[in-house]
Amino acid sequence: MRSFIPFRPSALLASALVLSCAQSVPPARDPLPSWNHTAPRKAIVAFVEKITKEGSPDFVPVPERIAVFDNDGTLWSEKPVPFQLMFAFDQVKQLAPQHPEWKTKEPFASLLKGDMAGVAATGEKGVLEIMTATHTGMTTDEFSRSVQDWIASAKHPKTARLYTDMVYQPMLELLSYLRANGFKTFIVSGGGVEFMRPWTERVYGIPPEQVVGSAGKLKLESRDGKPVLVKLPAIDLIDDKEGKPVGIQSRIGRRPIAAFGNSDGDLQMLEWAMAGDGARFALFVHHDDAQREFAYDRADKLQQFDKGWDEAVAKGWTVVSMKDDWNTIFPAAR
Amino acid sequence: MRSFIPFRPSALLASALVLSCAQSVPPARDPLPSWNHTAPRKAIVAFVEKITKEGSPDFVPVPERIAVFDNDGTLWSEKPVPFQLMFAFDQVKQLAPQHPEWKTKEPFASLLKGDMAGVAATGEKGVLEIMTATHTGMTTDEFSRSVQDWIASAKHPKTARLYTDMVYQPMLELLSYLRANGFKTFIVSGGGVEFMRPWTERVYGIPPEQVVGSAGKLKLESRDGKPVLVKLPAIDLIDDKEGKPVGIQSRIGRRPIAAFGNSDGDLQMLEWAMAGDGARFALFVHHDDAQREFAYDRADKLQQFDKGWDEAVAKGWTVVSMKDDWNTIFPAAR
Numbered sequence: 019m020r021s022f023i024p025f026r027p028s029a030l031l032a033s034a035l036v037l038s039c040a041q042s043v044p045p046a047r048d049p050l051p052s053w054n055h056t057a058p059r060k061a062i063v064a065f066v067e068k069i070t071k072e073g074s075p076d077f078v079p080v081p082e083r084i085a086v087f088d089n090d091g092t093l094w095s096e097k098p099v100p101f102q103l104m105f106a107f108d109q110v111k112q113l114a115p116q117h118p119e120w121k122t123k124e125p126f127a128s129l130l131k132g133d134m135a136g137v138a139a140t141g142e143k144g145v146l147e148i149m150t151a152t153h154t155g156m157t158t159d160e161f162s163r164s165v166q167d168w169i170a171s172a173k174h175p176k177t178a179r180l181y182t183d184m185v186y187q188p189m190l191e192l193l194s195y196l197r198a199n200g201f202k203t204f205i206v207s208g209g210g211v212e213f214m215r216p217w218t219e220r221v222y223g224i225p226p227e228q229v230v231g232s233a234g235k236l237k238l239e240s241r242d243g244k245p246v247l248v249k250l251p252a253i254d255l256i257d258d259k260e261g262k263p264v265g266i267q268s269r270i271g272r273r274p275i276a277a278f279g280n281s282d283g284d285l286q287m288l289e290w291a292m293a294g295d296g297a298r299f300a301l302f303v304h305h306d307d308a309q310r311e312f313a314y315d316r317a318d319k320l321q322q323f324d325k326g327w328d329e330a331v332a333k334g335w336t337v338v339s340m341k342d343d344w345n346t347i348f349p350a351a352r
Numbered sequence: 353m354r355s356f357i358p359f360r361p362s363a364l365l366a367s368a369l370v371l372s373c374a375q376s377v378p379p380a381r382d383p384l385p386s387w388n389h390t391a392p393r394k395a396i397v398a399f400v401e402k403i404t405k406e407g408s409p410d411f412v413p414v415p416e417r418i419a420v421f422d423n424d425g426t427l428w429s430e431k432p433v434p435f436q437l438m439f440a441f442d443q444v445k446q447l448a449p450q451h452p453e454w455k456t457k458e459p460f461a462s463l464l465k466g467d468m469a470g471v472a473a474t475g476e477k478g479v480l481e482i483m484t485a486t487h488t489g490m491t492t493d494e495f496s497r498s499v500q501d502w503i504a505s506a507k508h509p510k511t512a513r514l515y516t517d518m519v520y521q522p523m524l525e526l527l528s529y530l531r532a533n534g535f536k537t538f539i540v541s542g543g544g545v546e547f548m549r550p551w552t553e554r555v556y557g558i559p560p561e562q563v564v565g566s567a568g569k570l571k572l573e574s575r576d577g578k579p580v581l582v583k584l585p586a587i588d589l590i591d592d593k594e595g596k597p598v599g600i601q602s603r604i605g606r607r608p609i610a611a612f613g614n615s616d617g618d619l620q621m622l623e624w625a626m627a628g629d630g631a632r633f634a635l636f637v638h639h640d641d642a643q644r645e646f647a648y649d650r651a652d653k654l655q656q657f658d659k660g661w662d663e664a665v666a667k668g669w670t671v672v673s674m675k676d677d678w679n680t681i682f683p684a685a686r
Contacts, residue, residue, distance in 0.1 A: 081553065081559055084561070158601055204561075211602075211605065215605045215606075219415065225415055225606070226604070226605035226606045227418070227536070227538075227561075227603075227604045227605055227606060228561075233602055236598045236601055237598075238594040238597050238598060238620060244627050245597060245620065245623050245624050245627050247597060247601050254602065260572040263572050263581060264570045264571075264572060267492055268545075268567055268570060268588065269561075270560070271545065271546075271549045271560035271561055272549075272559070272561060286572060286579065289579050290572075290579050293579050
């Protein structure tokens with residue numbers, strides 16, 4: 019009993035406030051219904067309970083409760099290719115009438131013919147040309163509108179779902195659970211920041227100012243007497259691997275106490291979070307569910323999960339098996 | 353009466369909740385006691401009232417209530433030189449024993465002799481050398497500790513106050529007033545982001561993740577088996593003039609609806625905020641109080657207020673006379 023005594027008065031006060039204030043108290047419900055009662059769920063709950071327990075040695079004040087999430091493969095699917103690339107492909111098709119030269123110029127010619135092997139044959143250089151053609155030259159407002167239009171209607175080639183319906187229901191619950199416990203949730207993604215911001219607030223409850231991602235340089239110009247920011251074909255930040263701690267420090271400026279990823283591109287972010295003082299939490303999502311989603315790890319060429327997996331096992335970080343630990347993958351389609 | 357009717361029920365509900373819930377209701381008090389009842393105060397209150405009034409055509413949802421503040425000269429003093437430069441000078445003195453070569457090398461030699469005219473004679477190149485010597489090479493954690501040590505004890509040469517006691521009381525009240533009305537307050541300063549973040553939360557209530565500033569490039573390294581971020585002698589962002597809208601877009605990603613500055617270095621930021629749709633607010637602080645603070649504007653070499661002043665007058669933006677509109681400048685010393 020002894021250890022409970024110091025908490026009694028505040029617990030009583032809290033109960034009194036709840037009873038006297040709340041117009042309708044919802045029945046206590048499971049905040050993580052899509053998580054099976056296996057080790058990852060238990061580890062998450064144990065971490066949150068200890069860092070929110072006032073007076074405990076692991077207590078973390080609310081302003082320091084920063085949690086960072088990778089996006090592709092951690093909050094939503096990333097196969098067959100990261101969805102931003104699907105957006106870029108679709109943009110090429112939409113812009114093609116203004117670029118008659120693309121009919122004979124690679125990688126555009128192959129893409130417009132639907133010859134994805136031909137596109138792949140142009141390698142990184144080809145992808146970079148597609149990204150430059152579809153992601154630079156316009157203003158940030160124009161680009162944002164293109165993303166909004168696309169994300170509202172484009173469908174995933176395998177599931178025929180909206181891309182925003184290919185987010186992970188258990189991660190939506192986790193984001194809400196953390197926020198309900200005083201966390202500020204951030205995305206820290208290798209994906210483009212200007213590609214994510216137009217929809218992350220609606221889909222994840224994460225506002226634009228809490229989205230960190232790869233970015234191109236911007237230039238202030240005046241058009242029709244109004245200031246605009248033009249997206250330049252020059253890199254400002256590659257927010258992947260060793261770039262993730264840099265993105266966190268330059269944009270957030272506070273070391274996260276919890277970090278969530280799914281591939282080796284997230285390893286430095288998890289290491290950065292874990293290297294701080296006090297209680298810390300790191301989790302990798304392991305894609306091992308070919309039936310309900312996709313299965314890939316050590317041998318994957320685009321999103322390898324290899325070194326990160328080994329380090330997670332060695333250090334006792336949490337590894338989620340999508341197959342065993344999640345009873346639901348995607349939310350009901352909207 | 354007619355226009356009031358739609359708001360009645362929610363006002364009643366709000367009152368009922370306040371009466372039934374609050375344990376002690378503080379008497380209504382002026383949120384801006386240091387602001388005289390002159391035009392700037394009236395303009396601020398009118399703006400906040402109209403954008404927070406549900407159902408009004410000017411209503412702005414809470415997530416979009418982003419306000420950005422310059423720091424030097426807007427939230428705290430910037431004379432005789434921006435305080436970050438005073439920090440750099442003091443750091444040179446502290447680091448001098450490890451740099452015997454500085455005794456004969458400019459601008460360090462003049463600085464160590466207290467010959468500020470000699471330092472000034474080395475021009476921008478000299479200042480850059482001092483900044484490089486004191487702001488790069490160390491880890492972000494080491495730099496943060498240096499700033500914390502300095503800001504806790506260094507005193508302003510004219511007032512003998514702590515620098516954090518040279519913040520403007522009316523602006524502290526304004527920050528609180530905006531936050532109480534659902535605003536998220538950000539700093540967007542030409543000063544160094546790593547110099548501000550260690551103390552802005554304590555002094556202004558602005559957390560590190562809401563501080564945008566000039567920045568050097570960072571590099572992830574491993575030291576004693578731990579990841580560290582090293583401050584490199586290379587520019588990442590100059591968050592001044594045309595760099596301010598770039599800093600806002602790259603770090604915040606949402607256009608502010610209110611912007612506050614004091615010099616031409618803030619003009620593009622105010623223009624950027626004002627160029628959005630819906631109700632907007634822009635304010636310049638005019639330093640015209642030589643007796644209580646400092647007086648400088650069009651002729652000032654470091655912090656000129658000239659084009660911005662003209663544009664503010666032409667466009668009807670708010671210009672605060674520190675002399676006439678503020679009854680208090682600094683808070684009581686701590």
